[in-house]
Amino acid sequence: QVQLVESGGGLVQPGGSLRLSCAASGIMFRFNLMGWYRQAPGKQRELVAVYTSGGSTNYADSVKGRFTISRDNARNTVYLQMNSLKPEDTAVYYCNGETTWGKGYWGQGTQVIVSS
Numbered sequence: 001q002v003q004l005v006e007s008g009g010g011l012v013q014p015g016g017s018l019r020l021s022c023a024a025s026g027i028m029f030r031f032n033l034m035g036w037y038r039q040a041p042g043k044q045r046e047l048v049a050v051y052t053s054g055g056s057t058n059y060a061d062s063v064k065g066r067f068t069i070s071r072d073n074a075r076n077t078v079y080l081q082m083n084s085l086k087p088e089d090t091a092v093y094y095c096n097g098e099t100t101w102g103k104g105y106w107g108q109g110t111q112v113i114v115s116s
Contacts, residue, residue: 002105007023027076034071050096062088063082068083095107
């Protein structure tokens with residue numbers, strides 16, 4: 001059974017940093033894409049950042065220059081380093097893995113709260 005398990009969320013003050021991790025288990029293949037999405041209360045889930053198996057990255061405009069996605073293919077793990085956090089970054093952050101044949105898997109989510 002494929003599982004994606006996120007960790008690293010929490011409460012942080014504006015301007016602070018957090019590092020999210022997502023480890024995949026139960027798979028015998030490598031995800032084509034691994035990325036992070038977030039969903040704030042009352043809003044739709046949105047893409048934050050994605051990392052392809054080829055090493056390309058893509059970021060939402062709202063996080064460019066502040067967030068960095070990285071990936072450890074050997075461990076099927078993806079990370080999101082979040083710096084200069086803002087209150088509007090408050091959301092539940094979800095890890096996503098997508099196979100080469102288009103099947104997607106989601107983690108259970110980790111809460112990030114940016115507040116003073």
